[in-house]
Amino acid sequence: MTPGALLDLTDATPDPARMRHERHARLVASMREDGVDALLLLGQANAGYATGVRVPACEQARALHRRPVALVTADGADPHLWTWYPDGAPAGLRADHVHPGLRLEFDADARALVSAVHDVCPTGAVAVDEWTMPLRAAFDHPVGDAGPTIGRAKLQKTADELACMRRAQRINEAAVADVKAMLAPGVRGTDLTARLLERAFALGATGNTVDPIWQVMPSSIASGPHTLTGDVIFPLCTTTEPFARGDVIWVDNGLQFAGYQSDFGHTWIVGGAPDATKRAQCARYRAVVDAVVDAMRPGVTARDLTRVARAVEDGRRTPWLAHFYLGHGAGTESAEAPLVGTDLGDAFDETVVLLPGMVLVLEPVIWDDGHSGFRAEDVVAVTETGAERLSSLDFSDYESTR
Amino acid sequence: MTAPTAAPAEHLDRTLAAMTAAGIDALVLGRSANVRFVSGAEQLAIAGTRPFAPACVVVRATGAVHLMSTTDVGIPADVPPDRLYGMSWNPMTIMGNVAAVPGLTDATTVGVDGMTPLMEALLGGVLPGATLVDGEALLRTVRRPKSxxxxxxxxxxxxxxxxxxxxxxxxxxxxxxxxxxxxxxxxxxxxxxxxxxxxxxxxxxxxxxxxxxxxxxxxxxxxxxxxxxxxxxxxxxxxxxxxxxxxxxxxxxxxxxxxxxxxxxxxxxxxxxxxxxxxxxxxxxxxxxxxxxxxxxxxxxxxxxxxxxxxxxxxxxxxxxxxxxxxxxxxxxxxxxxxxxxxx
Incomplete structure (x- = not known):
């Protein structure tokens, strides 16, 4: 996309009310499957999924202490919501189900929340996604793990969720196009962040999830920082060190739209065109992604995908980072299930079966020690019959014969 | 951002003193600000809540801080590389790494600053005799007065x-x-x-x-x-x-x-x-x-x-x-x- 281009909003405009109702229905169905009568959600993304609540992006401590809380019941009634930010409560939620925010690090509010759970579910099975320690103390009966229940609901995205993810990705790519235009020796990563966020919010991003990464990569693992894994280290925090001509930059950022994550990854060369080695690395990255996307369809396992990726790079190192994955899910979290190619191993990957509506962020890494490497991210949704790319990466730098 | 500096030693000293006073043998911490307070470690800034994971261990008996990190970038020099433990997508692997922290399995009272049902079950597995208490409350008090x-x-x-x-x-x-x-x-x-x-x-x-x-x-x-x-x-x-x-x-x-x-x-x-x-x-x-x-x-x-x-x-x-x-x-x-x- 060229700098400043207008966003294509076709198929990227969700219906918020329908999205909220369909997610709630999925969650209730998942609760019934697990025999959970009341689901208490303290995770910000989980509460957002269950209720549609919006909260401002905040550093972690503020986010934890000013978290929204959702209480969902298997009878399908409107969920209850506690939030510190009334303007972020969804329009369709019953007004008497929206309550002021809670200080769950203190006993009084923790007990009040447990009492509210008891009111809607006096004897049934309760599950929670996470605790504060006062909340854990306030429950006087066993409480189950909400993780599997909410995880199952979130795995397959509805059409409106996919529309949010397309919008987030388009905003991200449009903002990045402006940033790319200013890349030059002497520019700092923090300057790129300044431009990225200014553009992204103007284009309609509703939050920024991660301090954007513009990491200068070493030519070899040994010349980079110390690691426990002996592998390439990524990501590292952005610094104010100016870029130099020829630096290889690994880019990674995640901007939100309506609570849904985008994920942009690419490899940039500062102040010059990629040489033949770099172009070959990019071509190999694209070959891995193309092969994996071709293989993606309902019924295929994560193990099938890692096998395909390894086959493309046959005889070379595994084409992703040892401490990460070939791909990860994305949605209301920047990295969520399904995970593909983690250290959970092949046996685990055999159990991960693709379903329509799943979204994978593929992030192969092509590394030639001594010549640095290429990493990007392709966001791909599983459809009824195959796969659809939600991202549209610009590889034109690498296609030049200059 | 500037390069990380060592955490003021007084932050850790105050934490260890408060642990002694409260009878807490070890802290297992997940929250970035608590981790930064006791260690000085800079972590990648990510907005929003994250569920508890054992990112840092403080053992009162040794006075040592241990961190989950795959690199020493952003880690102050007073947390040497042998006090770093690896991350994993497998919670059992993480718990194995945590259990290997010297002195932790001797702890009978362990402060934590959050919890998930899964982590509670796994932590109970590697610390079977330990009681989990509110480590967030302890650090909230320790962190309040500003030097x-x-x-x-x-x-x-x-x-x-x-x-x-x-x-x-x-x-x-x-x-x-x-x-x-x-x-x-x-x-x-x-x-x-x-x-x-x-x-x-x-x-x-x-x-x-x-x-x-x-x-x-x-x-x-x-x-x-x-x-x-x-x-x-x-x-x-x-x-x-x-x-x-x-x-x-x-x-x-x-x-x-x-x-x-x-x-x-x-x-x-x-x-x-x-x-x-x-x-x-x-x-x-x-x-x-x-x-x-x-x-x-x-x-x-x-x-x-x-x-x-x-x-x-x-x-x-x-x-x-x-x-x-x-x-x-x-x-x-x-x-x-x-x-x-x-x-x-």
């Missing part, structure tokens, strides 16, 4: 937030949209080399209730615009809130601003050692009274202010929002922010 070095960090953050607010205020003209102003703050801070906002800047036109989520509405002449800005610099938070008018302020708006400034002044003036938090929060016009330090720090209604607390105080009076970062001292409150409270 001169801590306050220096907070002042730098307040200064940065003021620079950002001035840029946003200058851009608050008719036709500019709320979401454009939001990005202006991030851009101003980025140019200062700072990319860690404390929260999405409030850039909302005043109305019936306090809004914090920017939308795409353009500002109009005569609008009052709420600007609440906050940023983390080397982990320390600083912030302020001001209200600016688009175009010239009317007489009634000026009068409202005067009343708001008086309410802020009265609330700040009441921030003295011994003052109870609950009544302060219910004072005229008060909308925020919270702790400030390594990000947001929580205060209970039944807490009392003490010397060297740093708090953020904010009032909303007749649609005028004003807030300052305040250091509580024996000789009275010291306001750390300097931006004028005028509307223009």
């Amino acid at each position: 001169p070095a801590d306050r220096h960090g907070i002042r730098r953050a307040v200064d940065a937030a003021e620079t950002g607010l001035a840029e946003v205020a200058a851009a608050a003209r008719a036709g500019t949209r709320e979401c454009d102003l939001l990005g202006r703050f991030e851009a101003a801070l980025g140019r200062l080399g700072i990319t860690t906002p404390a929260f999405d800047t409030v850039t909302c036109v005043a109305g019936a209730g306090l809004r914090v989520l920017a939308d795409e509405r353009p500002l109009r002449t005569g609008d009052l615009v709420h600007l609440r800005c906050g940023v983390l610099v080397d982990g320390w938070e600083g912030g302020l809130a001001r209200t600016r008018v688009v175009g010239p302020a009317t007489g009634p708006q000026q009068a409202a601003a005067t009343r708001a400034a008086a309410a802020l002044g009265a609330t700040v003036g009441a921030c003295t050692p011994g003052a109870a938090i609950g009544p302060l929060r219910h004072g005229p016009g008060v909308v925020t009274l919270e702790g400030v330090g390594l990000g947001h720090e929580e205060l209970a209604d039944d807490d009392h202010l003490a010397v060297d607390d740093v708090v953020f105080v904010e009032v909303l009076v007749d649609q005028v929002l004003l807030g300052d970062t305040v250091h509580v001292t024996t000789t009275g409150p010291v306001v750390l922010s300097t931006a004028p409270v005028d509307l223009d």
Whole structure:
């Protein structure tokens, strides 16, 4: 996309009310499957999924202490919501189900929340996604793990969720196009962040999830920082060190739209065109992604995908980072299930079966020690019959014969 | 950001002393600010809540801090590489790494700063005899009094937030949209080399209730615009809130601003050692009274202010929002922010 281009909003405009109702229905169905009568959600993304609540992006401590809380019941009634930010409560939620925010690090509010759970579910099975320690103390009966229940609901995205993810990705790519235009020796990563966020919010991003990464990569693992894994280290925090001509930059950022994550990854060369080695690395990255996307369809396992990726790079190192994955899910979290190619191993990957509506962020890494490497991210949704790319990466730098 | 510096040893010393006093043998911490307080380690800033994971272990018997990190980048020199343990997607592997921390399995009382049902079950497996207690409550108390070095960090953050607010205020003209102003703050801070906002800047036109989520509405002449800005610099938070008018302020708006400034002044003036938090929060016009330090720090209604607390105080009076970062001292409150409270 060229700098400043207008966003294509076709198929990227969700219906918020329908999205909220369909997610709630999925969650209730998942609760019934697990025999959970009341689901208490303290995770910000989980509460957002269950209720549609919006909260401002905040550093972690503020986010934890000013978290929204959702209480969902298997009878399908409107969920209850506690939030510190009334303007972020969804329009369709019953007004008497929206309550002021809670200080769950203190006993009084923790007990009040447990009492509210008891009111809607006096004897049934309760599950929670996470605790504060006062909340854990306030429950006087066993409480189950909400993780599997909410995880199952979130795995397959509805059409409106996919529309949010397309919008987030388009905003991200449009903002990045402006940033790319200013890349030059002497520019700092923090300057790129300044431009990225200014553009992204103007284009309609509703939050920024991660301090954007513009990491200068070493030519070899040994010349980079110390690691426990002996592998390439990524990501590292952005610094104010100016870029130099020829630096290889690994880019990674995640901007939100309506609570849904985008994920942009690419490899940039500062102040010059990629040489033949770099172009070959990019071509190999694209070959891995193309092969994996071709293989993606309902019924295929994560193990099938890692096998395909390894086959493309046959005889070379595994084409992703040892401490990460070939791909990860994305949605209301920047990295969520399904995970593909983690250290959970092949046996685990055999159990991960693709379903329509799943979204994978593929992030192969092509590394030639001594010549640095290429990493990007392709966001791909599983459809009824195959796969659809939600991202549209610009590889034109690498296609030049200059 | 600047390179990480070692955590002041006194942070860890105070933590270990509090652990001794509370009978806590070890801390297993997941929250970034707690990890940074005890270790000085800088972690990649990620907005929002994250479920508990054992990112850091403090063992009282050895006085050692152990960190989950695949690299020593961002790790102070006083946490040597042999005190780093690897991350994993397999919770069993993580628990194995945690259990291998010298002295941890001898602990009978372990403080944690959050929990998930899965982590509780797994931690119980590797620490079968241990009782889990509230480590967040312990660290909340330990972190409250701010040393001169801590306050220096907070002042730098307040200064940065003021620079950002001035840029946003200058851009608050008719036709500019709320979401454009939001990005202006991030851009101003980025140019200062700072990319860690404390929260999405409030850039909302005043109305019936306090809004914090920017939308795409353009500002109009005569609008009052709420600007609440906050940023983390080397982990320390600083912030302020001001209200600016688009175009010239009317007489009634000026009068409202005067009343708001008086309410802020009265609330700040009441921030003295011994003052109870609950009544302060219910004072005229008060909308925020919270702790400030390594990000947001929580205060209970039944807490009392003490010397060297740093708090953020904010009032909303007749649609005028004003807030300052305040250091509580024996000789009275010291306001750390300097931006004028005028509307223009």
